[in-house]
Amino acid sequence: MKIRLGLVVLMVAAVVAVPRCFAADSSAPRVALVIGNGKYPDADKPLSQAVSDAREFADELKRAGFDAELGEDLSGDAMRRAFDRLYQRTKPGAAALVFFSGFGIQSGRQSYLIPVDAQIWTEPDVRRDGIALESVLNELNSRGASVKIALVDASRRNPFERRFRSFSAGLAPVIAPSGSLVMYAAALSAVVTDNDSAHSPFVSALREEIRTPGLSAEEAFNRTRTAVTRASRGEQVPWISSSLAEDFVFAPGVATADKPTAEKPAAATAPVEAAKPAPAPPEAKPPQAAEAKPASGGDDDKLVLALASDPTVKSLTAQIADKPSDGNAYYRRGQVYASKGAYRTAIKDFDEAIRLNGKDVEAYNNRCWVRTVIGELEPAVADCDQALLLRPNFVDALDSRGLLHLKSGRDKAAIADFDAALKVNPRLTSSLYGRGLARKRIGLTSEGEIDLTTAKKLDPNIGKEFAGYGVK
Missing domain, CATH: 1.25.40.10 (Tetratricopeptide repeat domain)
Incomplete structure (x- = not known):
């Protein structure tokens, strides 16, 4: 089976799908985990934007009323403990948000967040040391989070890919529980190069949009996609997938319309085709299916x-x-x-x-x-x-x-x-x-x-x- 590598994962998991007025007035509990992993021993140099993005985004979330925990350069054990604390803080009806910036790997149609001490040489190592995005969303859902939001900035070429017989760049399409909103900083198969700025263009645009009073999360992310696409002249086109039933608002207030907005996606929004579309390379057999029993026609x-x-x-x-x-x-x-x-x-x-x-x-x-x-x-x-x-x-x-x-x-x-x-x-x-x-x-x-x-x-x-x- 093939592996998609080269990602930095920014995850925002779960915001409450309560009635619009409740979400808009920010009275629903909000918890967050923000991780920036930049110092990977296998990388040629530290990721310059990962930690600074995480710090700035954690501050932004605190201003938006989130109880946000920040982690920097976390090992596997530290990451798992941090997620466990997030799960414990996620009560029924709460908004749970995860932001991860670092390296990630796609294996068997799942994207894994990679801790700084991961020892990855083969595909089983990915499943052993990485933390699956789908598993995080499912756990948040089981804890009662009504809306799960995952933001993923994971399109850097990572140092692990050369160790595998084959790989695919970019993130896997996530199959998330109902009430989820997932955004990737680039198209599923795209790889982008970091610029020299202190923050990634994705996080810079996202921070600005979520400050807009009364703007729904979906609309903020659509505006972010438009801003990043324009700023990169089509080289970087974020991807959005949503199954939200209700709007969630980061900043309470009356929505403004002073900016052009992107078209609101249906349940899933494929990447906007820009100057250099990058169709997702095919993968070999998906291992998740291996654990399922052969289905009858009715099943x-x-x-x-x-x-x-x-x-x-x-x-x-x-x-x-x-x-x-x-x-x-x-x-x-x-x-x-x-x-x-x-x-x-x-x-x-x-x-x-x-x-x-x-x-x-x-x-x-x-x-x-x-x-x-x-x-x-x-x-x-x-x-x-x-x-x-x-x-x-x-x-x-x-x-x-x-x-x-x-x-x-x-x-x-x-x-x-x-x-x-x-x-x-x-x-x-x-x-x-x-x-x-x-x-x-x-x-x-x-x-x-x-x-x-x-x-x-x-x-x-x-x-x-x-x-x-x-x-x-």
């Missing part, structure tokens, strides 16, 4: 119905309606469906992506993997074979085909594919674990145990992941 329909209001799905569906020949939009929507367990619907989108582009190697690989998960093994073989024909030694397709051989009982063939994948990436956890299972099946017990032990050290959850595939 699939229920999942699709539930996802119909998801901001990312709505945005991609709108793109497809506007441009039915957009194979990448079908591919990306298929990824979302697969990541949530709507496997058969995901296959339909991969079918369409392949129909539109018969050389879409990633779509073939993903369709192979999804078919393997739901037990359509023979068609899966054809898909993986085609992916490897298009891209020989494609490590993700080798890993996928190894899994389907394992499910089919072709243990020696599985070992051959896992061996080939491990020649490319010796620390590929899924191939190590799969090979360990296959080796034990054919009587190579000690060699298999070594593989399984090594894989579990790299990723303690790998056994649960394979159980989700139906393989033990």
Whole structure:
């Protein structure tokens, strides 16, 4: 699977979705966590804007009535403790806000906030050391925050990407609970370069807009998007996704209209296409789906119905309606469906992506993997074979085909594919674990145990992941 790297994550999580007058008069409880991580040992130099942005934004939030905690250059343990304190402060109906500036990594369609002491060499390291944005929003939701807002300024190229066999720049589209507002400082696949100013253009514009009396958070973020896009001459275009049912206002008062406003997004706002649009690169198989059980047709329909209001799905569906020949939009929507367990619907989108582009190697690989998960093994073989024909030694397709051989009982063939994948990436956890299972099946017990032990050290959850595939 591929990884999107190069992000600094600014998160604002949760503001109260109470009646408009209650939100506007700022009487709802407001709590915030603001983190600026700039001193990463793996980076060539400290991030010059991360801490200064965090300090200024924390001050701005305090002026807006938030009980804001500020953290600078936090380790993994310190970050987890800070989030725990935020969760404890988040009461039903409260506004909970998180701001993170630093490095982040996208892995398996989730964006992870990276602490300064993270040791990241492989994908399992990301899940071990990083903190998932979706998990933060879901936890805030479970604590009763009526509105969750995540602001993400995470488009710097980070130092970890060169360690992976493949990567994708930019942030992952977040699948957040209802009542969430997410804003990224740049398009999903875009990478921007820091300027020499003390603060990022995104935070500078955002601070100015949230001061406007009576201006809703959505409108403030739309204005921020317009300001950043214009200031960068289209080089940096923020992305917004919203499922808010009520307005939240940072500064009480009567809204002003002295500035041109951007068009208010629907449930999800795709990045404005500017001078240099950067379509999101495809990724390989989404690991979230690995933990889900194969869905029946009825379950699939229920999942699709539930996802119909998801901001990312709505945005991609709108793109497809506007441009039915957009194979990448079908591919990306298929990824979302697969990541949530709507496997058969995901296959339909991969079918369409392949129909539109018969050389879409990633779509073939993903369709192979999804078919393997739901037990359509023979068609899966054809898909993986085609992916490897298009891209020989494609490590993700080798890993996928190894899994389907394992499910089919072709243990020696599985070992051959896992061996080939491990020649490319010796620390590929899924191939190590799969090979360990296959080796034990054919009587190579000690060699298999070594593989399984090594894989579990790299990723303690790998056994649960394979159980989700139906393989033990």
